[in-house]
Amino acid sequence: MKHLISMRDLSADKILQLLQLAERLEKDPSQIDLSRRVMAAMFYEASTRTRMSFESAMKRLGGEVIGMVGTSGTSVEKGETLADTAKIMARYSDIIVMRHPMEGAARYVSEQVGIPVVNAGDGANQHPTQSLLDLYTIIKSQGTLEGLKLALVGDLKYGRTVHSLAYALAPFNPTFYFVSPKSLRMPAHILSDLTQKGVGFKEKTTIENIIPDIDIMYVTRIQRERFPDREEYEKVKNAYIITAKLLRKAKDNMKVLHPLPRVNEITTDVDSTKYAYYFDQAENGVYMRQAILATLLGEAE
Amino acid sequence: MKELKVDPIKNGTVIDHIPAGRVQRVLAILKPRETDIVMMGMNFSSKAMKKKDIIKIEGRELTQNEVNSIALIAPAAKVSIIRDFKVAQKSRVEIPERIEGLVACPNPKCITNAEPMMTIFNLEDSSTRDLACQYCERVFTADEMTHI
Numbered sequence: 001m002k003h004l005i006s007m008r009d010l011s012a013d014k015i016l017q018l019l020q021l022a023e024r025l026e027k028d029p030s031q032i033d034l035s036r037r038v039m040a041a042m043f044y045e046a047s048t049r050t051r052m053s054f055e056s057a058m059k060r061l062g063g064e065v066i067g068m069v070g071t072s073g074t075s076v077e078k079g080e081t082l083a084d085t086a087k088i089m090a091r092y093s094d095i096i097v098m099r100h101p102m103e104g105a106a107r108y109v110s111e112q113v114g115i116p117v118v119n120a121g122d123g124a125n126q127h128p129t130q131s132l133l134d135l136y137t138i139i140k141s142q143g144t145l146e147g148l149k150l151a152l153v154g155d156l157k158y159g160r161t162v163h164s165l166a167y168a169l170a171p172f173n174p175t176f177y178f179v180s181p182k183s184l185r186m187p188a189h190i191l192s193d194l195t196q197k198g199v200g201f202k203e204k205t206t207i208e209n210i211i212p213d214i215d216i217m218y219v220t221r222i223q224r225e226r227f228p229d230r231e232e233y234e235k236v237k238n239a240y241i242i243t244a245k246l247l248r249k250a251k252d253n254m255k256v257l258h259p260l261p262r263v264n265e266i267t268t269d270v271d272s273t274k275y276a277y278y279f280d281q282a283e284n285g286v287y288m289r290q291a292i293l294a295t296l297l298g299e300a301e
Numbered sequence: 302m303k304e305l306k307v308d309p310i311k312n313g314t315v316i317d318h319i320p321a322g323r324v325q326r327v328l329a330i331l332k333p334r335e336t337d338i339v340m341m342g343m344n345f346s347s348k349a350m351k352k353k354d355i356i357k358i359e360g361r362e363l364t365q366n367e368v369n370s371i372a373l374i375a376p377a378a379k380v381s382i383i384r385d386f387k388v389a390q391k392s393r394v395e396i397p398e399r400i401e402g403l404v405a406c407p408n409p410k411c412i413t414n415a416e417p418m419m420t421i422f423n424l425e426d427s428s429t430r431d432l433a434c435q436y437c438e439r440v441f442t443a444d445e446m447t448h449i
Binding site for chain 2: 082104105107
């Protein structure tokens with residue numbers, strides 16, 4: 001593995017290797033030493049969680065971090081091309097972690113530089129480190145990826161995270177409930193891909209009845225900017241509010257995940273239940289990103 | 302004698318069965334050299350297509366790669382290489398597995414539309430003529446493409 005650009009590039013074996021390394025690093029980060037290695041963070045868009053989680057991952061393995069957040073005050077503002085900026089960064093560092101609003105930006109940069117590139121989000125396209133940390137979170141909380149029942153809830157039309165998660169889990173014999181307002185259904189091409197792969201799923205507009213049945217509830221935020229029509233947004237914005245009361249009939253092993261930030265879709269009284277797992281999920285991001293950095297820097301055997 | 306609406310050529314290439322109205326776009330892709338003698342026919346009647354366009358290039362034999370580059374806009378085109386007034390070779394166009402620098406990505410959020418770079422599309426499915434952008438990963442049908 002030279003770069004991490006898209007989940008499409010990863011075999012099931014490679015995914016399992018990364019999950020195992022993340023688990024080992026969570027137990028004992030001292031087995032990998034990235035001292036005197038430098039990670040360049042090229043963030044053309046603000047992102048606190050992804051960037052800080054990468055920084056934490058690199059630093060806890062002994063490495064250093066340089067970089068930029070946003071383009072103001074950088075050579076980008078002077079009109080430098082993405083390729084040039086990346087080529088310079090590649091002279092300063094050993095690995096590039098980048099987020100960019102344009103789709104395919106990370107793939108392009110990976111073709112331009114001689115060091116590993118990690119895609120930390122390219123517009124609506126891919127965010128593979130999120131997908132991998134979601135898989136790590138699921139396997140850690142359930143003990144397996146095989147045969148789980150998962151509800152994906154919220155904006156399933158535009159939600160890059162849920163699309164990617166559906167594909168990532170497809171080889172592991174899952175059953176999905178896709179819970180969304182009619183206007184934010186899972187895109188038809190994804191449903192047909194899943195059918196082709198033999199993945200079972202049901203589409204739902206309400207969540208109540210399936211709660212006793214599921215192992216994982218993956219909640220996403222319904223984003224206002226997706227709606228051209230304010231009225232339409234007002235209609236669906238509170239469609240799925242997960243409360244402690246709603247979870248009373250959940251199975252003991254059921255965990256609620258959310259890529260965060262949440263607004264009001266999970267009420268704070270859920271935080272203290274045994275079902276809340278979104279903060280653990282955020283922490284797992286550090287272990288998974290450690291595994292990714294170590295692998296791409298050639299330090300994982 | 303209706304075959305001879307356009308003069309026969311001695312040596313060169315004939316591209317037949319181009320969808321009517323697309324001959325100029327085909328020529329824009331093939332980029333004839335200044336020394337090529339080119340004849341363009343438009344709106345000829347055709348049994349299969351009702352109307353069709355046709356191109357004859359005197360003095361130049363197109364390679365299969367050059368021919369394939371027009372596959373997106375003229376999928377049914379038939380290409381004949383002419384030597385000494387006779388058809389020496391006949392072929393159909395095929396969409397190549399990989400199309401570089403020929404068409405723009407229809408996705409306005411694709412990096413290829415923002416940076417000075419070449420587009421690359423990979424053929425996903427030759428029966429549906431679906432092409433995947435190597436960068437934004439979106440899949441488009443050939444009909445959605447516009448040539449650069």
